[in-house]
Amino acid sequence: MTRPPQPEPSAVVAATAMFVEVLVVGIGFLTGLGILATAIAGPDNTRRLAPVAATPLAAGAALAFAYALGILIDRAADTALAPARRRLRMQSFPTSSAYAQAQLKLAEIPAWAARADYARSRLRVCRGWILDSALLTLATDLALWRYPVEHRPLLLATATALGVLTTAGFYLSWHTITATGYCKLAAQTTPATAQTVPSQPPAPAPQTP
Structure with missing residues (x-):
């Protein structure tokens, strides 16, 4: 009895990595939504809802929702960054057909x-x-504003500064990875131009005795 063909290990690893990536993005956004909802609800309502949020059923639903949310956020971020991505790609590939051909060559190795x-x-x-x-x-700024905390102005300034730096850091990282990826793809798939050998002066004609 023949067994059905098993998926290649590389495909399994790639699928697992993509699942983790989407989940990481979704958990981050769901955490922000949770903090935002807590800030809007206020301290009293949050204390009443805390026992419900701590149940295993709520944790499982949150994990499933985080994965679905991660897909949505990934698509939204990709759409928002599409103009910048196209500008970076045109620096290495002037046309879409050239980029498509490079992708096909890359898949062969x-x-x-x-x-x-x-x-x-x-x-x-x-x-x-x-x-x-x-x-x-x-969400953090709104929570600090709604809840009674000490040194609120300092905490608000610190949270805002760290948030802006983190957001800018992720954007710069995306920009660098994208630009470097296009440059490497162009270098790997573009045939190297033949080097021209400098011309040598003609050899002197042999002297006849």
Whole structure:
């Protein structure tokens, strides 16, 4: 009895990595939504709802929702960054057909394709966390404003500064990874130009005796 063909290990690893990336992005955004909801509800309502949120059923639903939310946030971030991505791509590939041909050539070499997949993994996390960081900063500031805390102005300034720096850091990381990826793809798939050999002066004609 023949067994059904098993998926290749590389495909399984890639699928697992993508699942983790989406989940990481979704958990970050869901955390921001939770802080935002807590800030809007206020201290009294939060204390009443805390026992319900701590149940295993709520934890399982939150995990499932975080994965679905991660897909949505990843697509939203990709759409928002599309103009910047196209500008970076045009620096290495002037036309879409040239980029498509380079992608086909890259797929023919597994080692290069694996490194490109790793770069795309980091890229997806960075672009998703641009939105996550912005939401977490806004939610934290609102929570600090609503709840009775000491040194509120200092905490608000600190949270805002850290949030802005984190958001900018994720954007710069995305920008660097994207630009570097296009440059490497162009260098790997563009045929090297032949080097011209400098012309040598003609050899002197032999002297006749």
